[in-house]
Structure formats: structure tokens, C-alpha cells
Amino acid sequence: MLRTYEGILEGNRVRWAGEKVPDTDRPLRVHVTVLEEETEKGTQGQQMADALAKLAESSAFSTVDDPSAWQREVRHDRPLPGRDR
Template identity: 40%
Template sequence: MLKTFRAWLKGSHLEWIDDVPTLGEQQISVHVTLLENELVLDKKARGRRMAEILEKLALSESMADVDPVMWQQETRQDRSLPGR
């Protein structure tokens, strides 16, 4: 059974995050998949970009012809309550 261990790659060394494999000093073959690290992204830049997108969406008036009350009534799925 294959086991997965989480680690940080620092230069050419792995730093274990959670469980640490008990391998001793033996040399084993591994496969490393690099995942996108969202922590590296600048949170302020992401927030500004999101605000720009939402502003463009608001200016586009793409939902101007939608009646919010009718939309809610069509979308909402009421069910009969048990025992009533």
C-alpha cells in the first residue's frame, strides 16, 4: 500500500509537515508532485483583482432584467414539513 506524506521542499531537502516516515538512512525512490502554493500569492493583489472583476460585473448590468423576487421564488425549493 502506498503512503503519502506531506512535506515542504527547501532547496534539495524535504521538510516533513505532518507524519514523518520512519525510513532510517535507507535510500528510496520517490515521486514528488509540486502543488501550486496559494500562500505565495499576494493576498492584497488578489483582493484588488476580485474588486475589479466585481466592479466590471456591476457595470455590465448583465442581470438588469432579472427580478430578484421572482428569481428567488423560482430557485427556492420549499418542501412540506414532516407532521404538518
């Protein structure tokens, strides 16, 4: 039967919390699962939509006449064979 022990990872050491870990002089095999905070799926999408809306309101790219040419210039694209004629 596997037992689960709660702990806090501090650098390269685990500080055990909750139920007491058996006191032993031999190495103790453990399984550690790191639980990361999950972001709400709707929140991240809404943040991106808000940022894009602010960018559109600012007219940041209103001086760009040819978006494709501007992108090639900014990215310093090399001409692709058979595409830039």
C-alpha cells in the first residue's frame, strides 16, 4: 500500500508537513508530485482580447501602408524561391 505524505519543497530539500513521516536511518523512497496553479481558461483569453483591443484603440499601426512589406522589413525575411516575384 502506497502512503502519501505532504511536504513543502524548499530548494533541494523537502520539509514534511501533515502526517509524520516514519523515522528511519535508511533512505526513504518517495514520489513527489508538483501541483502548479492552473489559470482559468477564460481569463487568459480575455486578457489577450483586452490587450488587442487596447492596441487597436491606440492606432499603433495606422501608418503601415503594406502590412506584408512591413513584416518582411521588421523580420528581415530573406526572399523565398518562387514566392517573392
